[in-house]
Amino acid sequence: MLEVGTKAPDFTLLNQNGEEISLSQYRGQKVILYFYPKDNTPGCTKQACGFAQLYPDFVKKGAVILGVSKDSVKSHKKFEEKYQLPFTLLSDPDLVAIQAYDVWKEKNMYGKKVMGVVRTTYLINEEGIIEKAYTKVKAAQNPNDMLEVLNASL
Template sequence: MLAVGEPAPDFALPDQEGKVHRLSDYRGRWVVLYFYPKDDTPGCTKEACGFRDHMGSLVALGAVVLGVSADDVESHRRFAEKYGLNFPLLADPNKEAIAAYGAWGKKNLYGKEVEGVLRQTFLIDPEGRIAKVWRKVSPEGHALEVAEALKALRGA
């Protein structure tokens, strides 16, 4: 389980346009890396639209937002277009980054225990280290919560 202060695992994943993003591409910037279960589902849509709507304040704080799920590039493209998402959604169908960040595991879905992508967020500092982790995320208001934490960490 990744902890604050540890190096964030690098990855190379395509976004909704097919462009490959590596965590190392963002050295020198804050990165909001959030894992979510599935494109175009109620909670994931609420969370993604929250990041879309708070993008101005996150960018002003020097951060980029990267969403990751096990959905494919085409699913991400449809999801991003449908909701006007203004940040990369990274496709991880092989669950390599998802596993590296510990964002895969057992969860309850409609009263049944299933395995899947866990809704978690990692705030990564400009040196590539984990600065803050949210293990249990509530989609409602999460983007604002992340912006407030970033503001506090930056002393802004």
């Protein structure tokens, strides 16, 4: 996990509409950057829907939400449409941002060791500095927790 107080690594990835999005284009805004394992899985769906439900509150606070997984653009588009997600999902099949943010780790799945994305959320401030970093994120609780953190930092 990256250290609080360090500069957030920039990246350019494709969103659910196939458009290039760079982290640097959000300079001047707070960014909630969350990494999740896979579209349409129970935990990831709860997390995404939680962010969607609270989205107006994040917008009022001037924050942008970016969700990143290694799923394809097509998968992200279906996920967005199925749950009417109002924020940006970024496709990282080459693990560019996933590795830059140190969230590609060995995990234990049903007794077998596999590499995968560890659910992690970063709050990046207007200057592009990591303000908060959370691992061992509880998917359903993460959106509420991040809104509280955002409220406390304003």
